[in-house]
Amino acid sequence: xxxxxxxxxxxxxxxxxxxxxxxxxxxxxxxxxxxxxxxxxxxxxxxxxxxxxxxxxxxxxxxxxxxxxxxxxxxxxxxxxxxxxxxxxxxxxxxxxxxxxxxxxxxxxxxxxxxxxxxxxxxxxxxxxxxxxxxxxxxxxxxxxxxxxxxxxxxxxxxxxxxxxxxxxxxxxxxxxxxxxxxxxxxxxxxxxxxxxxxxxxxxxxxxxxxxxxxxxxxxxxxxxxxxxxxxxxxxxxxxxxxxxxxxxxxxxx
Numbered sequence: 001x002x003x004x005x006x007x008x009x010x011x012x013x014x015x016x017x018x019x020x021x022x023x024x025x026x027x028x029x030x031x032x033x034x035x036x037x038x039x040x041x042x043x044x045x046x047x048x049x050x051x052x053x054x055x056x057x058x059x060x061x062x063x064x065x066x067x068x069x070x071x072x073x074x075x076x077x078x079x080x081x082x083x084x085x086x087x088x089x090x091x092x093x094x095x096x097x098x099x100x101x102x103x104x105x106x107x108x109x110x111x112x113x114x115x116x117x118x119x120x121x122x123x124x125x126x127x128x129x130x131x132x133x134x135x136x137x138x139x140x141x142x143x144x145x146x147x148x149x150x151x152x153x154x155x156x157x158x159x160x161x162x163x164x165x166x167x168x169x170x171x172x173x174x175x176x177x178x179x180x181x182x183x184x185x186x187x188x189x190x191x192x193x194x195x196x197x198x199x200x201x202x203x204x205x206x207x208x209x210x211x212x213x214x215x216x217x218x219x220x221x222x223x224x225x226x227x228x229x230x231x232x233x234x235x236x237x238x239x240x241x242x243x244x245x246x247x248x249x250x251x252x253x254x
Contacts, residue, residue, distance in 0.1 A: 053105060198248050207238065221248070
């Protein structure tokens with residue numbers, strides 16, 4: 001009889017839930033004494049290929065889309081024959097209407113994808129692009145979220161994930177384990193940074209910094225006074241800063 005400590009690696013069972021756990025995950029016990037996998041962060045791009053409507057059959061059909069870190073779950077539904085609002089399905093946090101009523105029943109795949117891009121890119125939680133050649137709509141830079149899935153549309157999806165590098169495992173303010181970015185130990189001078197100069201007074205600054213990361217942001221007005229505002233990460237390379245009043249100044253991205 002072999003003792004457990006003498007077993008070869010190939011003979012030792014994997015921990016509970018190992019099969020569905022994604023790469024760069026760590027098994028921990030949470031505050032509810034439940035074993036869970038804490039996954040490293042990643043950015044997801046989802047290419048969505050739409051189909052044409054057939055005699056209004058896409059009316060109120062939907063796909064399921066999650067915002068950053070699965071904070072919100074949306075039913076993205078299609079208005080084809082009428083602009084009636086679909087009730088939020090059970091288990092969802094909200095709905096996003098895709099208005100295709102201008103072309104209506106029998107809309108081409110191009111018309112459907114154009115309306116989908118308009119709805120997604122116009123929503124505060126998402127950024128999308130649309131290929132003028134193929135009509136494919138790409139939902140871009142969604143952070144550490146459940147994959148987009150089809151509920152009833154018949155659309156197809158191609159999903160690409162980019163792992164976030166330079167992360168460390170910490171405990172957050174509630175004592176839970178989480179992965180978070182860290183500055184390289186080589187020193188702050190080796191880290192990428194960007195200074196945005198806002199010459200035009202505004203309460204909303206949209207800044208493209210091209211640092212390929214979710215930055216820490218510090219803002220000062222023209223007098224050098226620190227100003228606190230809302231920071232929304234549009235993507236790894238663009239951030240929107242929203243303030244209660246209009247002013248000019250600088251924003252420091254690190």
